[in-house]
Amino acid sequence: MVVPEKKIDSELIYDGCILKVEKDSVMLEGVGKSVREVVRHKGAAAILAVDEEGFAYFVEQFRYPVNRPVFEVPAGKIDEGETPFECAKRELFEECGLSAEKWTELGPMLSSPGFCDEVIHLFLAEKLSNDSPNPDEDEFLDIIKLPLCEVLSRIRKNLVPDAKTQVLVLRGCDILGIR
DSSP, X not given: OOOOOEEEXXXXXXXXXXXXXXXXXXXXXXXXXXXXXXXXXXXXXXXXXXXXXXXXXXXXXXXXXXXXXXEEOOEEEOOTTOOHHHHHHHHHHHHHOEEEEEEEEEEXXXXXXXXXXXXXXXXXXXXXXXXXXXXXXXXXXXXXXXXHHHHHHHHXXXXXXXXXXXXXXXXXXXXXXXX
């Protein structure tokens, strides 16, 4: 049986540029008090960009928390006053230098709901046009163009550890009829 937890109080532990960390006291029905540490995040958008030939665009960048380069779909955090769709368009252009005529919203995903409230909004972008990438000044990445079916095979072989990339490729392949 699922039982909601009631917040009793909250303490702000950290307030940064990307996230906040709160320490909440909660009441558990029939058990008593407990503590929840929660990472608060403004949300993000992630994009699976696929061209007419069935090639998809990915980025590889060094990710400090895991101390290694990570292969992933273009993605980024939602800026203040920005919608998830506006964020998706901006991030695809900044990271890959691409614009798209056709957009399909594939729904949200929770990145790690055990400790974080981040929602990543997933999009499929098609009918692409190229320009020059314009990454943020602190963003160093390589653009990788691969057949979407090859990336799906890599996911099935556990060679793509990034969760948003796995979910987005699987949802995108379903929409596009790629097995």
